[in-house]
Amino acid sequence: MMQPNLIPTLDPNPLPAPYWVFKLLLVVTFFLHIVAMNFMLGGAVLALVSKWRSRKGVNGNRVFFDVARKLPSLLPATITLGIAPLLFVQVLYGQFFYTSSIIIAWPWFLVLVFLTIAYYGFYYVSFQSGQHARKAGRVMLSSVILIFLIGFVYSNNLTLSQSPSRWGGKYFADPAGWNLNLSEPTLIPRFLHFMVAAVAVGGLFLVFVALANWKRDGEYARQVLQLGGKAFMYATMAQLVVGVWFLASLPRDMRMLFMGDNPLATILLLVGAAGGIGAIFLMSDALRKENVRVAAFYVPGITGVVILSMSVMRDILRDAYLKPYFHPEQFVVKTQWSVFPLFLVLFLAGVVLWLVMLKRYGLFSGTKAAGTLPSAGSQAAKQS
Amino acid sequence: MNYPAWDVAFGAGLLIALVAILHVFVSHFAVGGGLFLVLTEQKARRNNDLALLNWLKSHTRFFVLVTVVFGAVSGVGIWFTIGLISPAATSNLIHAYVWGWAIEWVFFFIEITAALLYLYGWEKLDARLHEWYGWIYFIAAFASMVVINGIITFMLTPGNWVKNHQFWTGFFNPTSFPSLFLRFAIALALAGIYALITASVQKDAALKARIVRWSALWIVPSLAVLPALGWWYIRKIPADVWASARGPMPTGTHYAVLAAVLLAVTFALALLTLVRPGRIPLAFSLLVALVALGAMGSFEFVREAIRKPYVIGSYLYANSLYATQMPGDGGFSVDEVNNAGILQTAKWINNRELTKDNQVTVGREVFRVECQSCHTTNSYRGVKSYLELRQWDQNEIQAMLGGLEFMHNGVMPPFAGTDSERNALAAFLSTIQPIPAGAAAVADGKTVFERNCVMCHQVSTADPFYSKLPKDPNAANEALKDLPSLFPLMPDLKLSDQERTALVQWMNTQRSAKGPGTATQGGN
Numbered sequence: 036m037m038q039p040n041l042i043p044t045l046d047p048n049p050l051p052a053p054y055w056v057f058k059l060l061l062v063v064t065f066f067l068h069i070v071a072m073n074f075m076l077g078g079a080v081l082a083l084v085s086k087w088r089s090r091k092g093v094n095g096n097r098v099f100f101d102v103a104r105k106l107p108s109l110l111p112a113t114i115t116l117g118i119a120p121l122l123f124v125q126v127l128y129g130q131f132f133y134t135s136s137i138i139i140a141w142p143w144f145l146v147l148v149f150l151t152i153a154y155y156g157f158y159y160v161s162f163q164s165g166q167h168a169r170k171a172g173r174v175m176l177s178s179v180i181l182i183f184l185i186g187f188v189y190s191n192n193l194t195l196s197q198s199p200s201r202w203g204g205k206y207f208a209d210p211a212g213w214n215l216n217l218s219e220p221t222l223i224p225r226f227l228h229f230m231v232a233a234v235a236v237g238g239l240f241l242v243f244v245a246l247a248n249w250k251r252d253g254e255y256a257r258q259v260l261q262l263g264g265k266a267f268m269y270a271t272m273a274q275l276v277v278g279v280w281f282l283a284s285l286p287r288d289m290r291m292l293f294m295g296d297n298p299l300a301t302i303l304l305l306v307g308a309a310g311g312i313g314a315i316f317l318m319s320d321a322l323r324k325e326n327v328r329v330a331a332f333y334v335p336g337i338t339g340v341v342i343l344s345m346s347v348m349r350d351i352l353r354d355a356y357l358k359p360y361f362h363p364e365q366f367v368v369k370t371q372w373s374v375f376p377l378f379l380v381l382f383l384a385g386v387v388l389w390l391v392m393l394k395r396y397g398l399f400s401g402t403k404a405a406g407t408l409p410s411a412g413s414q415a416a417k418q419s
Numbered sequence: 420m421n422y423p424a425w426d427v428a429f430g431a432g433l434l435i436a437l438v439a440i441l442h443v444f445v446s447h448f449a450v451g452g453g454l455f456l457v458l459t460e461q462k463a464r465r466n467n468d469l470a471l472l473n474w475l476k477s478h479t480r481f482f483v484l485v486t487v488v489f490g491a492v493s494g495v496g497i498w499f500t501i502g503l504i505s506p507a508a509t510s511n512l513i514h515a516y517v518w519g520w521a522i523e524w525v526f527f528f529i530e531i532t533a534a535l536l537y538l539y540g541w542e543k544l545d546a547r548l549h550e551w552y553g554w555i556y557f558i559a560a561f562a563s564m565v566v567i568n569g570i571i572t573f574m575l576t577p578g579n580w581v582k583n584h585q586f587w588t589g590f591f592n593p594t595s596f597p598s599l600f601l602r603f604a605i606a607l608a609l610a611g612i613y614a615l616i617t618a619s620v621q622k623d624a625a626l627k628a629r630i631v632r633w634s635a636l637w638i639v640p641s642l643a644v645l646p647a648l649g650w651w652y653i654r655k656i657p658a659d660v661w662a663s664a665r666g667p668m669p670t671g672t673h674y675a676v677l678a679a680v681l682l683a684v685t686f687a688l689a690l691l692t693l694v695r696p697g698r699i700p701l702a703f704s705l706l707v708a709l710v711a712l713g714a715m716g717s718f719e720f721v722r723e724a725i726r727k728p729y730v731i732g733s734y735l736y737a738n739s740l741y742a743t744q745m746p747g748d749g750g751f752s753v754d755e756v757n758n759a760g761i762l763q764t765a766k767w768i769n770n771r772e773l774t775k776d777n778q779v780t781v782g783r784e785v786f787r788v789e790c791q792s793c794h795t796t797n798s799y800r801g802v803k804s805y806l807e808l809r810q811w812d813q814n815e816i817q818a819m820l821g822g823l824e825f826m827h828n829g830v831m832p833p834f835a836g837t838d839s840e841r842n843a844l845a846a847f848l849s850t851i852q853p854i855p856a857g858a859a860a861v862a863d864g865k866t867v868f869e870r871n872c873v874m875c876h877q878v879s880t881a882d883p884f885y886s887k888l889p890k891d892p893n894a895a896n897e898a899l900k901d902l903p904s905l906f907p908l909m910p911d912l913k914l915s916d917q918e919r920t921a922l923v924q925w926m927n928t929q930r931s932a933k934g935p936g937t938a939t940q941g942g943n
Contacts, residue, residue, distance in 0.1 A: 041766050043421040044749030046507060047741075048514035048584070057517075111531050114491055118527070121498065122520055125513045133422055133506035140425045140503050147438075147496040154488045202423075207769055210426040210787065212503075367747070374518040374586045378525075385525040389532060392555065395548060396536050 041202050042360050043130045049369035050126070057126045058350070064119035066346040069229075070236065070339070071116045075109035076186070077237015078102045079157070079179045081266050086172050088262075096168050098259055101244055103175065106157040114150070128196065131357065135196035138205050140212025142188045149185050153178040183230065190226040191216040197356035224281035231274045236342075238267030239335050246331040257325060264322040264330055268315050275311060289355050293348070300351045303344040310341035420739065420765035420788045421751050422506040430799025431504040431792060436723070438500045440716040442493035447715070448613050449486035449530075450560045451606030455614060455637060456482065456537070457553030462633070464546055470626045476541045478617045483538045485613070487531055504792060507739035507751070508730040516570050519590065523566040530559040564606070565599060572598045575722060576656060577732045597652035604641045604648055605715065611637030612685075612711050615692065615704035628697035635696075638689040645682060656725065659829075660732065664725050666828025667873050671724035678717035685711045727793075728824070728832040736832035738792050756835035761785055773839055782847025785840055796851050806852035809870045814856060817845035818910035819874075825908060826874040864925020867918045878929055885930060888923075895923045 050057070082102035089095025124132055136143045156178035163171040195201065195216040205214045216222060241263025248256040282290055282304075293304040314337045321329040354361070393399060427434055456479060463471040502509045513520070533556035540549045569590040573580065580589030611634035618630035653661070664671025688707045692699050730737045741752040748755070756764050762771050768784045770777060786794075790802070797803045811819060819826075820841050824833035834841055861867060868878075876884040887905065889895045899919045902909035914922065 043506070043766060044751075045747065046510045046514055046749075047745055047747030048511055050514065051517055051586075060521075108535055111487055111491060111535065114495065115524075115528050115531050118495060119521070119524055121495070122513070122517065122524065125502070125510070126517050129506070129510045129513060133502050133510065136499075137423045137425045137503055137506065140427075144434075144499060144503065147492060147499060151489065151492045154492065155484075158484060158488065206423045206767065210423065211428065212425050371518055371586050374522075378518045378521050381522050381525050385529055388529060388555070392529075392532055392536060392552065395551075396540065396544070 042199055043134060045130065045365060049367040051371040052375050053368055054363045054366055057123050061120055061123035061127065062346050062350050064116065064123065066343050068113065068116040068120055070342060071109060071112040073233040073236030074240045075106060075113045076182050077233040078109060078240040079106055079175060080234050081237045081241055083175055083179060085262055094255060094258055096165055098262065103160045107161050110154055110157055131196040134202060135192050137212065138195060138202060139192055139214045142215060143192055146185050146188050149181040153181040186229060187226055190222055194219045194222055194225065197353055199360055221281060221284045224277060224284050227277045228281045231270050231277050235267050235270035235274060236338065238263040238270060239338060242330045246327050249327050260327055260330060261322060264318050268318050271311050271315050289352060292351065292355055297351065300348060303348045306344045307341050310337050314338055421749060423767040424787050424791050425503050426787065428798065430795045433799040435500050435504055438493060438496045440719055442497055443719060444712050444715050445485055445490040446494060447602060447606040448609040449490050450564050451610035452482050452486065452613060453557035453560045455610035457550055457557055460550055460553060470623060471629060474621060474626060474630060478614065479538050479541065481617050483534055487534050505730055505739065508735055511731060511735060519566055519570055523563050526559045526563040530556055530563055533559060564602065568599045568602055569595050574731050575726050576660060577734060581733050593655045594652060597648060597655050601648040601652050604645050608638045608641035611635065612708050615707055619699050619701045619704040624697035631692050631696035631699055635689055635693050642682060642686045660725050662828045663727055663830035667877060668827040668830065671721050674717045674720040674724055678714050678721060681710050681714035681717060685714055727830045738789050738832055740832060740835055753833055753835040761788065761836040761840050773843055778843045778846040779850055782843035785836065785844045786847055802848060803851045806848065810854055812854045812856040813845050813849035815912060816848050817842055818912045820845060822908060822910045862917055862921050864921035867922040868925060871912060892923050896920060
């Protein structure tokens with residue numbers, strides 16, 4: 036039953052910048068968040084895979100701990116980069132997002148609990164060394180399962196946020212918030228689409244690990260390259276199947292958007308599919324030739340374009356779902372000129388400072404810290 | 420009403436309190452602890468104190484595990500929780516202050532990166548560069564606190580924002596500076612308090628003593644200035660905001676007293692650590708932290724209690740209704756709901772029609788959309804215990820609901836809705852604590868006063884209750900028969916003859932016993 040009157044009205048405050056500004060920020064920060072999430076989750080999954088393979092005599096424990104030590108940085112990157120799209124989605128789609136969150140309130144709240152436990156799990160593993168490998172593996176597995184659950188709750192919430200016709204039935208059946216959106220036909224393919232992508236991009240993360248070790252320990256780096264590259268290839272192949280499943284599960288008018296009805300959406304889908312297939316071949320070639328540069332620069336470059344086009348497609352799909360209920364013209368725009376430029380300045384300054392911080396730490400120059408020269412220290416201190 | 424109301428059995432308010440208090444206890448540490456790290460590092464290097472430096476390395480790890488993990492997740496947690504429980508307020512906060520939040524996010528990003536590089540940099544960087552990361556961390560964390568403080572104080576004392584809706588007017592509101600200094604002092608004290616925890620597990624007694632003394636140097640002066648900063652803060656809070664904490668149900672005052680007591684205990688415990696600084700056990704440092712958590716929690720409860728009945732001062736009530744009608748309010752102001760009725764205005768209710776048979780069902784829904792953001796039936800801020808105390812029957816409840824905004828010096832929003840919806844709510848509430856009509860009549864004047872009058876009146880000759888009511892018992896008895904004619908805002912409460920006689924008698928004995936001008940708090 037359609038209950039359009041259930042959709043909350045906006046609050047009286049105008050939008051403090053034009054609609055497209057928030058849209059741009061939403062899509063770009065979502066893209067960054069999803070890349071970080073993919074590195075984190077995919078990296079963790081592949082760390083477990085390599086650990087499992089280590090029983091067959093492969094140097095898997097080393098890969099496991101190498102990746103595990105990066106997770107306490109990748110998870111906060113995911114969270115921090117996730118806060119921005121969480122903020123901007125509330126700016127534009129609060130009416131839908133708050134409502135669906137409330138309907139599945141307890142699973143949504145449990146995300147926090149799962150995240151905290153998974154996070155401490157990652158730290159626990161990162162502090163271990165070889166002798167506690169078995170226990171570390173079990174803890175890592177628990178963390179990974181919890182993060183999968185978080186992803187599943189997210190898929191539930193975001194699909195429900197764009198299906199207002201399902202709200203009333205769910206809410207009034209259980210106002211205490213023990214709901215999910217399991218009857219949504221796109222739920223499983225959508226969830227898998229994100230999770231399989233994570234494994235593929237996690238493979239690229241291993242390729243970066245291989246690159247970092249290339250000169251120091253060639254044999255190990257080659258193993259890691261093979262593991263990461265193959266994971267990328269197989270997961271991307273699986274993604275072609277999951278992606279088709281996801282597309283097929285969409286309502287017909289949504290599906291047709293990507294098959295001609297909406298030229299931009301169609302082009303983006305083609306870019307995504309062609310990019311994915313191209314990346315598989317390129318990676319296959321790179322693995323055969325053990326060309327780490329191709330695997331670590333060209334393939335991630337193509338993948339970045341693919342993820343970006345997918346992020347835009349995701350946005351087009353959301354707006355298509357919400358078309359009967361959501362009209363950007365509804366916003367009264369009153370740009371806060373006294374603070375919006377300040378944000379832009381601080382944002383750019385923040386990006387520069389962030390890069391300087393990484394550079395001085397030596398992250399862009401191999402393994403040695405760049406900041407060992409006192410003169411460099413005093414210069415940058417002035418910049419801060 | 421605009422959004423669905425999440426039905427949290429044990430109390431939505433309690434859930435927010437839990438998440439928020441744990442978060443602030445960690446997030447203030449994240450600010451003060453940052454300065455502590457970098458200054459302690461400088462001190463250790465200056466004195467060539469390798470033992471201290473080694474402890475600081477492990478303390479950094481503890482710091483990151485507490486602040487970067489729990490602090491960050493619980494910070495996101497507050498967003499999740501307020502979005503679930505007060506979506507209308509969250510939406511307002513987002514639209515009015517999104518650029519503030521976005522700026523805060525930039526600082527937060529820098530902060531988290533700097534914290535991790537500082538942690539991992541212990542083994543990798545030279546001293547100067549390492550300290551550089553420490554300073555960046557602290558400056559970003561402090562800046563982040565400045566932004567959040569501006570927005571949180573805006574919610575309590577929005578000042579002229581209510582009129583002009585300007586970003587900076589709300590940001591630099593009457594309490595933003597006192598609150599910022601107060602919070603920074605708390606942050607510095609917490610830096611020392613958390614340091615006691617990792618210090619207390621050190622085996623080297625001399626090292627432990629050095630850290631404890633150094634920590635005390637952070638705790639004691641910071642706590643010593645807190646009363647002055649607190650006084651400044653309180654002075655900047657408008658009298659009408661404080662009013663509810665001074666009424667017959669002074670929850671805010673109770674928490675303020677509790678905060679002060681726990682603060683004094685924290686102070687005393689911090690001084691005690693100096694008696695044998697080399698020998699404080701882990702249990703003791705945890706006790707200090709626990710008492711400080713209690714003090715911090717009480718302080719946050721004060722803020723929350725005095726902010727009532729609003730969630731954004733003078734603008735949005737805690738139950739998500741706007742205080743005054745304005746363009747774009749969607750019909751969700753008190754006046755509009757009074758006119759149109761809840762059943763026609765609310766989006767998230769099942770029953771649109773009120774009949775004789777569905778009064779209780781509708782009343783339950785009215786309770787859900789209008790009361791449940793703060794109350795439960797039988798748990799946190801449960802109405803059952805309140806009704807038990809007052810012993811009101813359905814008619815009395817209905818009369819009292821008409822003057823919610825006057826009770827307890829205005830701690831609650833007014834009931835918004837039509838008279839028949841108010842009746843339905845009364846019908847539902849009377850099922851929670853059933854009292855047959857007239858059954859609760861008592862002959863004891865004090866009890867009559869405490870059940871029916873104390874929520875608005877005080878036993879004081881200054882109170883209109885004494886000044887307006889005739890001294891002659893018969894005349895007073897007669898006047899009490901029709902309360903609204905005595906004063907238009909009074910509820911139309913029908914006391915029995917017996918109750919009126921007892922009340923008048925008791926009042927007159929109070930009048931002679933207290934003498935003019937004395938005031939005592941009535942009720943509980």
